[in-house]
Amino acid sequence: MLSMQNVAKIYRTDTVETHALRAFSMEVAEGEFVAVTGPSGSGKTTFLNIAGLLETFESGVYKLDGSDVSSLSDAKRSNVRNEKIGFIFQSFNLIPDLNVFDNVDVPLRYRGFKSAERKRRIESVLETVGLASRTKHLPSQLSGGQQQRVAIARALAGEPRFLLADEPTGNLDTQMAASVMALLTEINQRGTTIIMVTHDPSLAEQATRNIYIRDGQVSEDSSAETLSAPEAAA
Amino acid sequence: MEIGPIWRALTRNKTGAILIALQIAVTLAIIVNAVAIIQERSRLMARPSGVDEPNIFYLSSIGFGDDFNERVTIQEDLDAIRNTPGVVNAIQSNSVPLRGGGWSMGLQTEPGSESESSGVAVYFIDEHGLDTYGLELVAGENFTAADVNWREPQAVEWPDKVLLTQAMAETLYPDGFMEALGNTVYINGNEPMTVTGIIKQMQAPWNGWNGVERVMLVPQHTLFGSTRYIVRTEPGQRDRLMPEIEDMLAERSRDRIIRGMTTMEETRERSYQGDSGMVGILIFVVSLLTAITALGIVGLASFSVSRRTRQIGTRRALGATKPAILRYFMTENFLISIIGVLVGAALAIGLNMWMVQAFSLTPLGWYLVPVAMVLLLIVGQIAVLGPARRAASVPPAVATRTV
Numbered sequence: 001m002l003s004m005q006n007v008a009k010i011y012r013t014d015t016v017e018t019h020a021l022r023a024f025s026m027e028v029a030e031g032e033f034v035a036v037t038g039p040s041g042s043g044k045t046t047f048l049n050i051a052g053l054l055e056t057f058e059s060g061v062y063k064l065d066g067s068d069v070s071s072l073s074d075a076k077r078s079n080v081r082n083e084k085i086g087f088i089f090q091s092f093n094l095i096p097d098l099n100v101f102d103n104v105d106v107p108l109r110y111r112g113f114k115s116a117e118r119k120r121r122i123e124s125v126l127e128t129v130g131l132a133s134r135t136k137h138l139p140s141q142l143s144g145g146q147q148q149r150v151a152i153a154r155a156l157a158g159e160p161r162f163l164l165a166d167e168p169t170g171n172l173d174t175q176m177a178a179s180v181m182a183l184l185t186e187i188n189q190r191g192t193t194i195i196m197v198t199h200d201p202s203l204a205e206q207a208t209r210n211i212y213i214r215d216g217q218v219s220e221d222s223s224a225e226t227l228s229a230p231e232a233a234a
Numbered sequence: 235m236e237i238g239p240i241w242r243a244l245t246r247n248k249t250g251a252i253l254i255a256l257q258i259a260v261t262l263a264i265i266v267n268a269v270a271i272i273q274e275r276s277r278l279m280a281r282p283s284g285v286d287e288p289n290i291f292y293l294s295s296i297g298f299g300d301d302f303n304e305r306v307t308i309q310e311d312l313d314a315i316r317n318t319p320g321v322v323n324a325i326q327s328n329s330v331p332l333r334g335g336g337w338s339m340g341l342q343t344e345p346g347s348e349s350e351s352s353g354v355a356v357y358f359i360d361e362h363g364l365d366t367y368g369l370e371l372v373a374g375e376n377f378t379a380a381d382v383n384w385r386e387p388q389a390v391e392w393p394d395k396v397l398l399t400q401a402m403a404e405t406l407y408p409d410g411f412m413e414a415l416g417n418t419v420y421i422n423g424n425e426p427m428t429v430t431g432i433i434k435q436m437q438a439p440w441n442g443w444n445g446v447e448r449v450m451l452v453p454q455h456t457l458f459g460s461t462r463y464i465v466r467t468e469p470g471q472r473d474r475l476m477p478e479i480e481d482m483l484a485e486r487s488r489d490r491i492i493r494g495m496t497t498m499e500e501t502r503e504r505s506y507q508g509d510s511g512m513v514g515i516l517i518f519v520v521s522l523l524t525a526i527t528a529l530g531i532v533g534l535a536s537f538s539v540s541r542r543t544r545q546i547g548t549r550r551a552l553g554a555t556k557p558a559i560l561r562y563f564m565t566e567n568f569l570i571s572i573i574g575v576l577v578g579a580a581l582a583i584g585l586n587m588w589m590v591q592a593f594s595l596t597p598l599g600w601y602l603v604p605v606a607m608v609l610l611l612i613v614g615q616i617a618v619l620g621p622a623r624r625a626a627s628v629p630p631a632v633a634t635r636t637v
Binding site: 031045048049053054055074075078081082085089093095096097098099102105106107109110111138142154158166172 | 236238239242243244245246253544545548551553554555556557558602620629630631633634
């Protein structure tokens with residue numbers, strides 16, 4: 001489903017070159033729940049950005065769903081993001097001036113769905129995340145956990161092939177974090193591939209596969225049972 | 235289109251939008267009424283004087299010596315001027331259109347002090363008058379040399395023939411100006427004058443007078459000590475002939491002063507100096523207001539883009555293309571501008587109604603408000619283009635940045 005071969009990403013300033021990813025290779029199969037861990041600055045977010053077509057890269061090959069997406073135009077990358085990828089952000093990234101319904105509606109409008117179809121999907125995903133009764137609420141009127149659920153609903157509304165989650169529980173307390181993780185697990189069990197970047201080893205343990213990134217490369221690629229605690233905590 | 239969500243978002247965050255909409259509204263109200271005033275002033279300035287302005291100049295001759303014979307001097311001066319190569323014709327007259335100073339009298343169709351008279355500007359001319367001014371005779375006939383007599387300063391009698399402009403004839407005979415021809419009109423209440431001809435158009439010396447087209451021409455030379463010669467030249471000869479004729483007249487008699495050499499074009503310019511100054515100021519105000527409004531829109535949109543950088547990145551991450559982001563900000567501005575121009579249209583009409591009552595201005599042309607609305611919408615869209623393009627260039631990766 002997702003295949004990266006020797007992907008390299010360099011951030012350049014006038015004086016410094018930072019190699020965020022070096023010959024980065026990785027394969028993710030359909031239906032997997034992959035947790036990506038690693039120390040700060042290891043390249044986790046860069047990997048997530050490239051996987052989500054949020055950033056371009058210098059070299060290597062990236063295939064998504066069997067198609068090479070390395071050199072797509074900006075507009076095509078937008079379309080791929082909209083149709084195939086769902087994003088869940090650490091800070092939820094809800095639009096504060098839009099209510100729950102309109103927030104979930106954002107990617108669907110870019111997809112060009114008719115109003116009735118959008119409404120059906122929005123109601124369905126809000127039901128899934130348990131917020132069907134909060135459609136008129138503004139983000140500021142919801143708890144952190146509820147806001148992240150709205151963000152998950154927004155990510156799911158377009159029925160993407162896979163979800164990219166960037167520290168999805170980073171801004172939540174333990175109870176809410178557990179609830180969001182349970183929801184992600186449930187979504188994965190329904191067949192959606194999930195790649196989740198996290199610092200939390202206990203969350204990583206709930207994934208079906210763990211990848212540890214260090215210095216812009218995959219340092220370890222193992223199941224949750226075999227990931228060593230010190231590395232995950234680092 | 236995202237009109238619904240954009241509108242709902244605007245209503246939840248409306249202070250900036252309301253301020254810009256108000257600015258647009260006030261701008262539109264002022265612009266529309268300023269343009270209406272500009273139009274009215276321009277229309278006044280564009281009215282033809284009826285004379286051959288590009289080729290006419292005039293000058294004054296003021297006699298002072300004991301031996302100065304005004305009547306002979308005038309006759310000889312006019313002969314000399316008319317015989318100068320390049321001169322089409324010349325007359326002695328008391329004034330010219332738009333000069334600001336001249337004679338006015340009252341004419342009536344019935345004798346007696348009880349009858350109502352209509353004000354009329356008076357020009358003294360001779361049989362060369364129509365040709366010198368370049369006037370068009372639409373009915374009747376010109377004066378002959380035999381019609382012309384000499385008017386002393388204290389004279390109260392008037393000649394028995396008069397030419398009227400069409401506008402004056404219509405004022406006296408509302409059923410049709412041709413009725414005036416051959417009829418007797420009365421000056422000074424009881425003194426009869428026969429209308430022997432009607433000229434198409436000629437303006438009075440006062441451009442602000444509401445009867446500016448009401449003019450009468452009488453066949454008289456004046457002996458008032460100071461005389462004014464009106465000279466019409468062949469096209470392109472005016473500027474050459476002005477100093478030549480001035481020198482020639484000065485040479486012909488040392489007992490007088492030649493002064494006040496002025497072209498009709500200068501007279502027009504001076505006459506409408508206040509109006510053109512007003513037009514210039516209003517154009518400046520309109521331009522300034524439009525620019526300030528455009529800058530206001532740029533400022534609000536720029537602030538909005540900076541404040542929503544993360545949000546824009548999120549939209550991009552969720553699948554918005556660059557054109558979609560551009561469209562978002564253009565639409566948002568369009569909605570704000572629509573409110574502004576709608577409120578502005580009402581303000582503009584209200585302001586105009588008040589100005590019509592208070593200052594007797596002409597009511598707005600029906601097209602002014604819609605044209606101004608469209609123009610301000612276009613200005614708004616152009617103004618927001620820069621900030622919107624900056625918004626569209628926000629990279630989607632901003633969505634995952636933690637700061």
